[in-house]
Amino acid sequence: MKNIDKETVLKIIVDLCISGFLYFLICSNKVGEFVHPRIIIFIKLSIVLFIIIAFVLLFETQNKSYVKRKLNGYYVYIIPFLILCIFINFAPTSAYISSDINNIREKIASDNEEVLSNKKKIQRLIENDIFEVGEENYIDFLNLASKDYEAISKKTITMTGFVYRDNSLNKDEFALVRILMSCCSADTKVVGMICNKELDKSYKNDTWVKVSGRLQKNNKGEAILKINSIKVIDKPSNIYIYYH
């Protein structure tokens, strides 16, 4: 141990830890919970770069250092790992809804509004009678529902999301929620539809469901989804919707 430069060894450890951490996220498909998929390619690149750096540093451990630096700075690299330990494996979906939201109706209304495109006309044509709302056309659907209500009000709409209820909703209403990410998990939005159906208590918040129904206007003029059928499904591997 005498002739080994400690700082270099520390660098190698941190390097490998960070790349291992990123590799783990990618392998376990968890990475999508934290960042937008367009960043994944950069993450893969950086895993490779980290490993190359660690490999080259390995040959530098014997070299005598020209300077002695304080190594206290390396303490900070413990922070992300500690936070990951606390967080991993046990965060429910609704954790992604910021904990201090207590008015889901207003939240959804304002967040839906924010993700809408400002283009006047929506080009997309819907040919089938059934409009399946998936991850790729979720924002289109929100656009249509607010701007071209007539075009889809006669269609049967199927969509998935998780149930969220609080005091802002009527007894016969629940919110069908998805989380939308524009860059990373620090800038998420809560989007979704207010649905009209009285659910029994077995549908707790965070229950993932697939619903089908038709759009209706309530007495305030907001578009809501009148539910025909509802089915509990497993939590999908990817809970997010991303901006393209």
Place this chain on the structure above:
Amino acid sequence: MIKIDVLLGFLDSGKTTLINSLISKENNEKIYILQQEDGKEKLNYKYSRLTPKITSSEIEEIVNDFSPDRIIIELNGMEDIDEFLEIFHDKHIKAMCEINKIITTIDAKKANNYFMNMAQIIRRYILNSDIVVLTKGENINKKDIRNIKNNIKSVNEIATIHYFNNIEEEKSKVKKREFYSQIDKHSNTLFYIMLSLCILVLIGFCFNLGNIIYKDKSSRAFLYDISIKFLGMFIETVPFILIGAFVSSILQVYISDDMLIKLIPKNKILSSIFASILGIVFPICDCGTIPVARGFIKKGLPINVAITFMLSAPIVNPIAIASSVYVFSDMPEIIISRIIIGVLIAIVVGLLLNRYSPSEIASDYIVNCQCNLCQGKILKAESKLDKIKSVILLSGDEFFNVSKYMIVGVLLSSIMQKIFSLDTVNFTSSSKIGSILIMMVVAFMLSVCSTSDSFIAKGFLKNFTKVSVVGFLVLGPMIDIKNTFMLIGSFKKEFVLKLMILTVGLTFLSLMVINI
């Protein structure tokens, strides 16, 4: 175990004087002194001897004959310290005694002279020392002392530096035992802490740490929020810093100074304009621009180029422009004013700060780095393989220098985001100025990436004026909590403050102008 103190220093630097102060200290220790040379000042002590060459057998002999508690060895100024320390790698010696402190004495009046003319030797001394004593420091002004201390720190951050005006002060300070009290075992413990990190992670998994500690639901939700935000930002930032570090080191190694001179216009204003649009070519997120700007300064590019690039790159980033076009497609005035104001401020701030020299603004690691990478052959590598190796080593180093501060910045801004929660910014301001100010503060606190801030900005349009939302979009990418921390890691604090005041002030002024 017998403690061994080693004294290093040039002739007449006050070694023997220091020994006299050390032994005059009242204690029950049995001290033996081994001198290699006889200086001006004479040692007046019974248990001492003079020997031209210190060997392991000599030390053994002393231990056997006197069995002291402490041996103080005064080395000749020309002795090779590494060679000398080899003695203590000997198993036999190791069993009896250990090196306690290595002390270098430097005559403060001559210090700068040494750093200029005998840099190799004095660096060797300082690098190996635990304590550096500046002696004979009367009549030296504070600035010079600070300079000397900085020089020492740039070689060895860990060493404790003592500075004595005169012998009386030296004697009294040494007596108070302040001298030995700073025992620095930090580096060792840290080493083992990092090694056991993996075990820690494992334990974390096993016990599902958080579940046990945070049974309480609301505090758990609070922690979730912060953790999600932190991890999201951390994971997003790491690749961009690394890529920025690579860009910066490729620039160091592959692009020669002549090529740069040709590339960058000589005229100050032209070069600033050039730097402001460089961000389109290097499409790096706001976090990646700092390593690149560091690289620019290290390479010796004009300050205005580095600063202007750093400030404007996140705004002219193609992805950032594309996302703001999507969000504000019916309000092109917001997009246009964001880009124009942002670029103009970047250029003006760059030009205003151009009068400083690199050493005035950047920390010593950038302009006066003494490390292996900067002093060694790395930057002058000739063969292709060596060049690639240099790029990798440099970017690794750069990554660590920047990311340390990034983590702290990200942690703080994720807490701030939670406190200033995006949903709770419901306050409005009736006055135009108030609304601009609030938006600027929010931009600083939230530290959102420039590629996604348009989406958040749109939400503010409900409560705030268009002009103030432009303020949010202009200031956020240039200055926020996260990059303030990264700036502090790279630049002098006064400079960071000046940069922030200038940027914030100019943003405010220009917003007021369009507000009228």
